[in-house]
Amino acid sequence: MNDINLKADMLQAMRRLAKSVTIISTSNGSERFAMAATAVDSLSTEPPSLLICINKTASPHAALATGADFCVNILGVEQQDLAHLCSGAIKGEARFDRGNWLTSAGGIPYLGDAQSAILCRQDGHFSYGTHTVFIGRILQIHTSEAITPLVYLDGTYTTTAKPVPSFAVAG
Ligand SMILES: Cc1cc2nc3c(=O)[nH]c(=O)nc-3n(C[C@H](O)[C@H](O)[C@H](O)COP(=O)(O)O)c2cc1C
Numbered sequence: 001m002n003d004i005n006l007k008a009d010m011l012q013a014m015r016r017l018a019k020s021v022t023i024i025s026t027s028n029g030s031e032r033f034a035m036a037a038t039a040v041d042s043l044s045t046e047p048p049s050l051l052i053c054i055n056k057t058a059s060p061h062a063a064l065a066t067g068a069d070f071c072v073n074i075l076g077v078e079q080q081d082l083a084h085l086c087s088g089a090i091k092g093e094a095r096f097d098r099g100n101w102l103t104s105a106g107g108i109p110y111l112g113d114a115q116s117a118i119l120c121r122q123d124g125h126f127s128y129g130t131h132t133v134f135i136g137r138i139l140q141i142h143t144s145e146a147i148t149p150l151v152y153l154d155g156t157y158t159t160t161a162k163p164v165p166s167f168a169v170a171g
Contacts (some may be wrong), residue, residue, distance in 0.1 A: 020149040021083050021157070024052055025101075025109040026060050026070040032109050033060035034095045036087035038152050039131070040072055048138040049123065053131045059091070064134050069106055069121050072136065073114040075150040077159040082111075083150060104140070116143040 019038035026033050039053035050072060054061050064070060075083055082099050100112040110117040120136025127133075151158050163169075 015154045018151050018153040018158075020115075021075045021152050023073045023075060023082060023086050023111065023114075024054065024060060024070055025073060025111070026063050026068045027107055027109060028063035028066070028068055029107065031063070032093060032096060033063055034086045034109065035060055036083045043135060050118065050120065050136050050138065052134050052136065054134060055131055056127075057130075061132065064122065064125070065132065067122050069108050069119070069139075070134070070136060071104070071108050071110040072118040072120065073111040074116045074118070075111075076113075076115045076144070076146065077148050077150045079111075079114070080150055080157050083157070106139075110142065112142070113144065114142070115146065115149050116141060 019040075022037050022040050023034050024037045024040075035054075035058055037052060037054070041051055043049040043051045052070070052072065054064060060068075060070075079099070085098060086095050096109065101109050102112045103109055104119050106119070106121075108119060110119060118136075118138055119140040119142075121139050122134060123137040124135040125132050148159060151160060
């Protein structure tokens with residue numbers, strides 16, 4: 001199978017991978033950046049860490065590539081408007097006009113009412129194709145009571161259904 005077919009098949013496969021929607025926020029000291037991202041995952045709990053995959057053309061990339069710390073803000077279902085704003089609907093600082101944006105002690109913007117705002121110190125990165133993978137060593141977490149994440153599935157926004165009773169996982 002050639003790369004063009006594989007790319008199309010991969011995009012179809014990814015439509016079936018439900019992902020919670022996040023906003024990655026960062027700063028270079030003078031400017032703030034925020035963009036929607038689903039290529040985010042936990043890396044290890046020892047040490048507590050996660051990874052994010054950022055397109056090299058995206059506006060936060062330059063700041064991240066110079067080592068900026070960042071926050072992974074996991075959005076709630078009611079924050080779909082923020083995901084829309086931070087995925088190209090508007091650009092730059094105007095993305096911070098909506099939402100309860102606060103600033104960490106280290107100068108990184110984070111969403112005060114995210115499902116969870118995970119503040120990270122950048123702890124390495126590597127380039128792969130069109131993207132750079134950034135590793136975040138978790139410094140601090142602000143988590144809300146509710147677990148009602150905004151989910152991206154099959155090219156659209158949705159949220160989680162109630163657990164299937166017989167397969168509910170404890171913990
Ligand atoms: C649901 C969703 C998930 C996205 N996930 C990512 C991602 O993980 N990494 C990435 O680089 N771009 C991702 N994007 C695209 C960026 O949010 C988008 O290109 C954004 O406009 C980049 O910021 P900029 O316009 O300031 O350059 C995603 C977009 C959407 C709508």
